[in-house]
Amino acid sequence: MNEIKDYFFSPKYECMDRAEREKLQGERLVELVKRVYENVPVYRAKMDAAGLKPEDVHGLEDLKKLPFTTKQDLRNNYPFGMLCDKKEDIVRLHASSGTTGKLTVVGYSQHDLDIWQECICRALAMAGVTQKDTVHVSYGYGLFTGGLGLHDGATKMGCTVVPASSGNTKRQLTLLKDFGADVIACTPSYAIYLATELENNGMKKEDLNLRVGIFGAEPWSDQMREEIERDLGITAFDIYGLSEISGPGVAMECKYKHGSHVQEDFFYPEIIDPVTLEPLPYGETGELVFTTLTKTGQPLIRYRTRDITSLNIDKCPCGRTTVRMNKVLGRDDDMLIIRGVNVFPSQIETAIMNVSGVAPHYMIYVDRVDNLDVMEIQIEVNEQTTADTVGKMEELRKKIASEIQSYLGVSAKIKLVEPNTIPRSEGKAVRVVDKRKI
């Protein structure tokens, strides 16, 4: 593995004493609540309904009194009903499409773009990326925040940025080789795809100069990380974010890879019980909620991300004092309930990858037959395994079925398929087809 020479981009905020940071967060919250009450009718109505006035919020201790914001609030007020700044002060619009319904639109002021760039710079510094590096961005450019987010942040740092965007894998590989990029930023599933396509394009990892990968936008397992690191010869970092809050860079892993440091001077995280909506203590798993403490364009108060994770305030050996979020297990609206058992696709992936002989490409099909949930998982075998006998294949199939059963407590039908038959994704991977009509 490469040695990562990380550094602090903004030590004052990243390594701040926790009590001092909480004071700053409290002051920012008080100011934020005043602003949204005055400028965003939705927040005024929500606070009035809760019998709350801005004067009732004195610091972080009052955060739990404030109402939540949901994706539905953004949809109901499509497109600009949740802006806090005047429309003419909005310099960028991004939007994300959910599985259903209207786009979720987010307006950014210049100030919001500035803090987003600051977050990306802090993230790049965590991965030891400097102004001397060339950063190849294969996240999609456009309404999706991945491409432009990494692009603007890496530009601010002074890196040489290659705005490759997504698609055209052959050209991506040529660019990576010819421009000698040190860093690649894309989804982890695309990184795996690029690695497998190297050989098909007559290339080896040694032909590339890559040192670091900045991967996010979808859940991924540590096994997937190992595979990417091995096949591309890089160190792979997890970056987290969501359009509503600030795109990529809301949190990022340091080289110790024990959770992602949340840029909590900008984005205050909470974990709540998604059923009772009560805040949970550090360490407990629940739904992640963010309050954007300093945004001006479209700030959000207690935004429910639907992402399931936990927070950790233990001391990190890297020296940053910011709270870390553990890997996202999945979204609570992504969660599959199979015969009463809660199952996240990421857990299925971990179970599959515990067995050797298969590739990290799979699809999960869920259906209901005679009132019973059935799950079929189609998994690609790797090139070596295809040469195996029928008996050996059957052994492998049984091994995976038993791994899934013991890891998840639920049975699944396993179907092994030929290499390169599962559709590849250039953006976020779609791995679940739920055909149940409940």
Ligand code: DLL
């Ligand atoms: O995916 C922003 C992003 C771009 C993050 C590039 C990282 C890299 P949205 O399209 O709004 O924004 O989707 C946000 O994606 O709520 C999570 O469910 C999921 N997600 C994002 N990053 C991670 C990650 C971007 N590192 C939604 N691990 C979020 C797991 C992630 N899930």
